[in-house]
Amino acid sequence: MGHDPHPGFRELADAFARLDATGLLLDDSRRAAHYFALLVGAEISERTFHGAVPLGEDEVSAIVTDGVAAFLDGYRARGK
Numbered sequence: 001m002g003h004d005p006h007p008g009f010r011e012l013a014d015a016f017a018r019l020d021a022t023g024l025l026l027d028d029s030r031r032a033a034h035y036f037a038l039l040v041g042a043e044i045s046e047r048t049f050h051g052a053v054p055l056g057e058d059e060v061s062a063i064v065t066d067g068v069a070a071f072l073d074g075y076r077a078r079g080k
Contacts, residue, residue: 009033009034009037012033012036012037013030013032014029016029016033017029020032023077024076025075025076025077026075026076026077032071032075035071035074035075036067036068036071036075039067039068039070039071040063040064040067040068040071041067043063043067044060044063044064047059
C-alpha cells in the first residue's frame, strides 16, 4: 500500500472499515477514505488557495455538508 496523504488518514480508513464490517458502507475503506477527503476538502482547499484566503464559516459548512452527502450517495450500502 502507498503512503497515506495525511496523518489522520489511517484513522479515517479504520473508521470506514468498522462501518463496512457492520454493513453500513460498501467495502474498500482505504479508497473510501480518499474519496471522502476529496469530496469534503478539495473545494475548500481550492477556493482558499490551500488556506491562504479565508472562507466564511457558512460556506465551509455548506461545502462539507454537500461533500458528506455526495460520499454517502456513493458509498452507503444499498438499502441502508
